[in-house]
Amino acid sequence: MHDVVIVGAGPVGLFLACELGLADRSVLVLEQEPELHSARRALPLGLRGLSAASAEAFYRRGMLPQLLSASGIDNYPDPSDEPASPRWAGHFAGMVLDPADIDVTALPFRLPSPATEGVMTSLDAVETVLSERAAELGVEIRRGVRVAAVTQHEENVVAHAGEGDYAARWLVGCDGGRSTIRKLAGFDFVGSEPQFTGYTMLATVADPGKLRHGFNLTPTGMYVQTFMAGHIGMMDFDGGAFDRSQQPTRDHLQTVLRRVSGTDVTLNEVHLASTFTDRAMQTTTYRRGRVLLAGDAAHIHSPLGGQGLNVGIGDALNLGWKLAATVRGEAPQGLLDTYTRERHPIGAWVLDWTRAQVAAMKPDRHGQAVQALIRDLIGTPDGTTYVFEKLSGTALRYDLGSEQPLVGRNAPELRLEDGTRLGDLLREGRGVALDFTTERRLHDSVQGWAGRIRYAAGSAHNDLGLGAVLVRPDGIVAWAGESAFDRAEFERAAGHWFGSQAT
Structure with a gap:
């Protein structure tokens, strides 16, 4: 029996698998697609933008150089x-x-x-990098497996597939917007219906000069022509009438493009095409018993602004260390419940953020x-x-119950005078205590959480006026104290997030 079975080998499922593998947990990933690579996930249809926060997540796990290389980027700015x-x-x-x-x-x-900017990449590049890292960490990935049923028990959960049953202590659905796991486990999925049908295609255009490059809002919709020849996106405000249940033909795509662009542009041939809508839905909770959801399985919305992939990576980063601590038996009471409490409001905000953009584009x-x-x-x-x-x-910023303005935020890239960066210390997926005091006031306290919290001390290039900082494995500041901080406050915060001290 595995510690965790993850259903879905997209970026979210693979990032979560890497987080659990980093914690030396037994992880099995099940993916219904038989192959890693596909034309729809490569450029140009697979084009995606990683936000600065997502790029930083890759950096802090030591994967940013590989991601940049796989994305064909060789001029990323030095800090x-x-x-x-x-x-x-x-x-x-x-x-x-x-x-x-x-x-x-x-x-x-x-x-x-080193990760102050976002990254333009592709789904194929992201999944290739994460698949390779997952294999290095001992994660098993089985492709061509379709889960048909889920059975929960008091001590485990079983994913039933045609070729066998897969038991684990926990199961996480990362299987996309039409998530089978979400339906099988009985999650409520609520939200708003679509206003438009979106299209993205790779086509041979007879007269590309009739279309302007970049984003183009028009009196009849919106279209975007990217820097890659023949890569065109469109949004047609038809109430979402044309969705993924239909395969768009060349004639249909040409008709829509002419309508939203206000031109008589001609498509000679369509090589690839896919559709989407701005349907905005979210599960009411991210956990039911021993089943959890992350990424599009938990929330779907318009891709406007490129938030979907980034929010999913944030889900995986938040859940991974908490689930690993729960499996190890080290988690304090209620730690896993903070996953829904922290991430559900973020998902709800993204749904409203994209709804606002749809309203502005009508x-x-x-x-x-x-x-x-x-x-x-x-x-x-x-x-x-x-x-x-x-x-x-x-x-x-997560609401962690503190008025200290840094607590609950993604930690800035603090750098000690000896050159050690916070990102270096987070690479192992453990918490980090940075002690800027000359007397090393946290040294003895941190020993009680050896193996769960890394300790580093020294003056910093910019300590933001603080004496010490406690950072969770996901890079979120759990506690921050000024130069005259009370060490007991640090110990309470460490106990709250990392459980009892070792004896």
């Missing part, structure tokens, strides 16, 4: 000691942000990092009025900085 604006800032409802308008000094607790007078307002706002440094904070993940 400097001065905050710098990103080269690409994203968009809101097809209205592109100007990186020069971002006030980087206003971003909360931002310090130079091809009517109301939508056009909202567009004009948004353009005015993102034409200012404050407006652009606000939207960028949301898109990059910089604004994320």
